Amino acid sequence: MLAGSPNFNLSEVLEASAPLTKATLNTEPYVSNIARALATMEAVRATLGHVPIKITSMARSAADNREAGGAEHSHHLVGNAVDFYPLRGLTPSEAFDILRQPGALRALKLDELVGYDGHVHISVDLRGRGKVIDKRTAATKPPTAAADVTAVAVAPPGDRAGCAAVVAIGSAAVLIPASLFAMLR
Numbered sequence: 001m002l003a004g005s006p007n008f009n010l011s012e013v014l015e016a017s018a019p020l021t022k023a024t025l026n027t028e029p030y031v032s033n034i035a036r037a038l039a040t041m042e043a044v045r046a047t048l049g050h051v052p053i054k055i056t057s058m059a060r061s062a063a064d065n066r067e068a069g070g071a072e073h074s075h076h077l078v079g080n081a082v083d084f085y086p087l088r089g090l091t092p093s094e095a096f097d098i099l100r101q102p103g104a105l106r107a108l109k110l111d112e113l114v115g116y117d118g119h120v121h122i123s124v125d126l127r128g129r130g131k132v133i134d135k136r137t138a139a140t141k142p143p144t145a146a147a148d149v150t151a152v153a154v155a156p157p158g159d160r161a162g163c164a165a166v167v168a169i170g171s172a173a174v175l176i177p178a179s180l181f182a183m184l185r
Ligand SMILES: [Zn+2]
Pocket: 057, 072, 073, 076, 081, 082, 083, 121, 122
């Protein structure tokens, strides 16, 4: 029997799966797959600090899926995938960065995790490969990689209240502590 879950009600599931009808979604493999996807979404929600989440897409018709494009979307055809974004508290990009941590991927048993600028895609099936794909553009991707960090000036010791360097991260110049600067170099 098709059902919602504590934080994702049935009407949200139906809306995110339109134009597939309730009668269609109340058959297998949809019922089992959607139940598993919602259980995973409850765990995702908890992992993200219980932020409110908007689900934008779950099960998709073949025609809808062709429009959306992309191989990872095939999971939507059988109800094994969810597209979502946090309504507040976190950006989609921040949510993706939390979920991609190895511990989170393992605990959630995700098959695929894909980060986009405006939403996060997860798929859940028995393979649970933990495959991560980053499709964010530079506009939303945080500059965490060492390659993105360039030292542009080093302040004299003791200057600027314990900060050792002015570092350009992306387009912003920031002061960082000496200990961190040593690690980055
Ligand atoms: Zn998707």
